[in-house]
Amino acid sequence: MTESIAAANAATDKPARQWGRTQQTRRVILDAARDVFIEEGYADANIAHIVERSGLSVGSVYHHFNGKADLFLALWDEFETVYTEAATTAVADARHSGVSDPIELFIAGTRAYLEVARGASRLTLLFRGGDGPPGYDTLGRRVGAEWMKNNTTLLGLEDTPVSRLKVRILISTVVEGERAIASVESPSEIDTLIDEAISIVRSIASL
Missing domain, CATH: 1.10.357.10 (Tetracycline Repressor, domain 2)
Incomplete structure (x- = not known):
């Protein structure tokens, strides 16, 4: 019984943990984009610089945002x-x-x-x-x-x-x-x- 309850709780907590990680990742990307936009301006900002600043992969950035415009408008x-x-x-x-x-x-x-x-x-x-x-x-x-x-x-x-x-x-x-x-x-x-x-x-x- 105890094991069943623990398994049920773990299953319930999993979506919350995933949502938390997703929000944390989005925040890291947005903070990186903010710094790049401030330093370079929107027109001269490069998505590659945002990826580099975030420390994440290109795929991770594009998984959460459609590109430079999407990042700017979210900020x-x-x-x-x-x-x-x-x-x-x-x-x-x-x-x-x-x-x-x-x-x-x-x-x-x-x-x-x-x-x-x-x-x-x-x-x-x-x-x-x-x-x-x-x-x-x-x-x-x-x-x-x-x-x-x-x-x-x-x-x-x-x-x-x-x-x-x-x-x-x-x-x-x-x-x-x-x-x-x-x-x-x-x-x-x-x-x-x-x-x-x-x-x-x-x-x-x-x-």
Whole structure:
């Protein structure tokens, strides 16, 4: 009986172990691709360099990803997800603490977004630099449209040309703040840039 239970447990654990190894392998590949893309840019990056950096075989890399574009877009998706989750969580926390003013909620999300940018300068330069696979700019526009929709709702604005202009300017200010943060290394300079971006956002949002 004991042996049967042990065998059953081993069989149950096997898929979990395989999934864990698969995720670990994907992470190694993605980390290698990230480093190569940062060093060489998308256009000049070579899949052979990614394979070499990962320490895995060509077959293993292609088993998990279809190629250079697939790797780049997987990293970009992670990049965008971190920002989105940080801003969304900050807005939810602000609401939970009693904040109801739409502008203050937007600012809470903005500050969280810019704090993420503090530690993502190299990826910001990579993904905001315009160098990517075919169709990458279309994905960027799609994300931008989603930001427009969500922030128009967050700010309690009607969908009018003037409101769209205002939200577009606000989003552009946040993105330019992100780029500015990526261009400096001093923590004090980053603090200043975040505070200045928040001040500009508050001024525009209050118009």
